[in-house]
Amino acid sequence: MTNPEDLAICSTCGTQFDVPLSSPPKACKICDDPRQFVPPTGQSWTSHSTLLSQNYANTFTPDPHDARLTTIHTSPKFGIGQRAILLETPHGNVLWDCITLLDSATIDFIKSKGGLKAIVISHPHYYTTHVEWGRAFNCPVLLSREDEEWICQRGKREGGGDVVEFMEPGEKTREVLPGVTVIKAGGHFPGSLLLHWEGRLLIADTVVTVPSALYHIDRPPGTTSYTFFWSIPNMIPLPPSEIQKIWEAIKPFDFDVTMGAFPGMDVRGKDVKRRLLESVKIQVRSEGWTEHEILSETV
Numbered sequence: 365m366t367n368p369e370d371l372a373i374c375s376t377c378g379t380q381f382d383v384p385l386s387s388p389p390k391a392c393k394i395c396d397d398p399r400q401f402v403p404p405t406g407q408s409w410t411s412h413s414t415l416l417s418q419n420y421a422n423t424f425t426p427d428p429h430d431a432r433l434t435t436i437h438t439s440p441k442f443g444i445g446q447r448a449i450l451l452e453t454p455h456g457n458v459l460w461d462c463i464t465l466l467d468s469a470t471i472d473f474i475k476s477k478g479g480l481k482a483i484v485i486s487h488p489h490y491y492t493t494h495v496e497w498g499r500a501f502n503c504p505v506l507l508s509r510e511d512e513e514w515i516c517q518r519g520k521r522e523g524g525g526d527v528v529e530f531m532e533p534g535e536k537t538r539e540v541l542p543g544v545t546v547i548k549a550g551g552h553f554p555g556s557l558l559l560h561w562e563g564r565l566l567i568a569d570t571v572v573t574v575p576s577a578l579y580h581i582d583r584p585p586g587t588t589s590y591t592f593f594w595s596i597p598n599m600i601p602l603p604p605s606e607i608q609k610i611w612e613a614i615k616p617f618d619f620d621v622t623m624g625a626f627p628g629m630d631v632r633g634k635d636v637k638r639r640l641l642e643s644v645k646i647q648v649r650s651e652g653w654t655e656h657e658i659l660s661e662t663v
Contacts, residue, residue, distance in 0.1 A: 368496055369413040371517075376403055378443025378464035380493045382517045385411040394488060394514060399552070399595040412493065415442065415465055422463070422470045425627065433564075434477075437627050438465045446490055446568070446625045450474065451561055455541045456481035460559050460566045461625070462505075464492040471500050482506060482540045486568035486625075487553045488514035495519035498527035506540060508548060508555020509533055531555070536613065549613040551592060551606045558614065565619040569596055571610065571640065573624035577631045589631060590622075590643040604648045608658045611644050615661075638663045 372381045372388035379394045388409040395402050420438055427433040434450040442464060449460040457478055462485050474480060480501040485491055488511050495517045498505040502522045507515070509530040519527045531538055531548055538546045547558040549570050559566040567573070567590075577589035592602045592610060602610075614637075622631045622640070631639070641663055648656055 367413075369416075370411050372409045373411055373415075373464060373493070374443075375408040375410050376401070376443065377489060378492045379516050380412075380464070380496070385409055385414070393516065394491075397514075398598065398600075400489065401597055412465070412496075416467060420465055422465055422467065424473055427630075429621075429632070433623075435627055436463065436470065438463055443492070444489060447627050449566060449623060450477065451544065452477055453541055453544060453561070455543075458540060458544055458559075458561075459483045459497070461486055461490045461568055462492045462494050462497055463490075466493055466496050466500060474501065479503070484540060484546055484557065484559055486558070486566075486570060487511065487556045489569070490625075491515065493517075495527050504529040506531060506538070506546060508553075508557060510550075510555035511553050514553075531557070545617075547613050547617070549610045551602050551610045552594060552596070560617045560619065563619050564621040564623060565614070565617065566623045568625045569593075571614075571622070571624075572596060573622065573629040573631060574643075577639070578628075580631075580633055586646065588643045588646045589636075589639040592644070592647055601647065601651065604651065604653050604656050604658060607644055607648060608656075611641065611658060611661065614640070 366384040370384055372383050372385045374392040377394045381389055391407055423437050423439055425435040432452040436448040448463050451458045457480050459480050480503045482503055483497055483505040485507055494505045505528050507528055509532050521527050536548055545560045549558050550556055552569050556570040558570050572591045574591050576587050592607045594600045594602050620634050620636050645659055
C-alpha cells in the first residue's frame with residue numbers, strides 16, 4: 365500500500381489520486397473537464413511529501429469580525445488557491461471546503477480547537493485530499509451525490525465507515541450541526557453547495573464574488589457584486605434557468621455576510637442579500653433576457 369504522502373496530486377487543481385506519484389494517471393479528470401483547464405506546460409504531478417519538502421505551509425487567519433471563524437490557506441499559493449474555513453460552533457466544529465496541504469501544524473491547530481464533527485466541500489474542484497482530512501479527524505466529508513463521478517479517491521475512517529457521506533438528489537438542505545445548514549444550489553456543478561450559519565452565507569464558487577463587491581460606499585446604480593458561472597476560469601456564464609435555481613435555493617435564508625472562495629472575498633452589510641439578487645438581475649439582463657420571471661423577484 366502506497367504511503368498517502370506519496371500519492372499523485374495534480375499540480376493545477378490540487379486533487380489527490382489513489383495511485384503513487386511514481387505511476388501517475390495519464391491525465392487529471394478534474395482538469396480535463398471543460399470547466400477547468402490544463403496549463404500550456406501540460407499535465408504535471410506532485411505529492412504531499414514533495415509539497416512539504418518545498419516549504420509549503422498553511423496560515424490560520426481569524427475573521428476580524430468573529431474569531432469563531434478561521435481562514436486556512438496555503439502559502440505560497442498551490443493549485444487553485446482556495447481557502448478552507450473553520451467554523452467553531454457550540455455543538456462542534458465544521459470545516460467548509462478543503463485544501464490540499466494537511467500538515468502536522470494544521471492537524472494540531474484544528475485539534476486544539478476541538479477537532480471536527482464534519483467537513484463540507486462545495487464542489488469537485490475543492491475535493492483535493494479530502495480522504496486524508498476525513499481520516500485525520502475521523503469525521504465524515506459531505507459531498508453531493510450528483511457530483512460523485514468526480515471523486516478520485518476513496519477511503520475508510522477509523523471504525524470502518526466510509527469517509528464520504530452524500531447529500532442525495534432529493535435533499536435541498538441538510539443541517540449538519542444545529543444551526544449549520546448545507547444548501548444545495550447547483551449551477552457550477554449539478555451538486556454545488558453553500559453553507560449557512562448565523563447570518564453568514566459561505567458561497568465558494570457557487571456564487572462568485574467579483575471585485576466590485578468589495579467597495580461598499582457610494583456604489584453607482586447597476587454595480588454588480590456577484591456573478592454566476594458554469595466555468596469560472598474559462599468564463600462561461602450560467603443561463604438564467606440555472607441562476608434562478610441558485611436564487612431559489614438561497615431565497616429562504618437571511619444573511620448579511622457572504623464569504624467567497626478566496627481570502628479577502630468577504631462582503632458585509634445589511635443589504636448583502638439585496639445586492640445578490642441585484643447581481644442576478646444584472647447578469648440575466650446582460651445575457652439578453654429583458655423579460656424573465658426572476659427580474660420581478662424582490663427581497
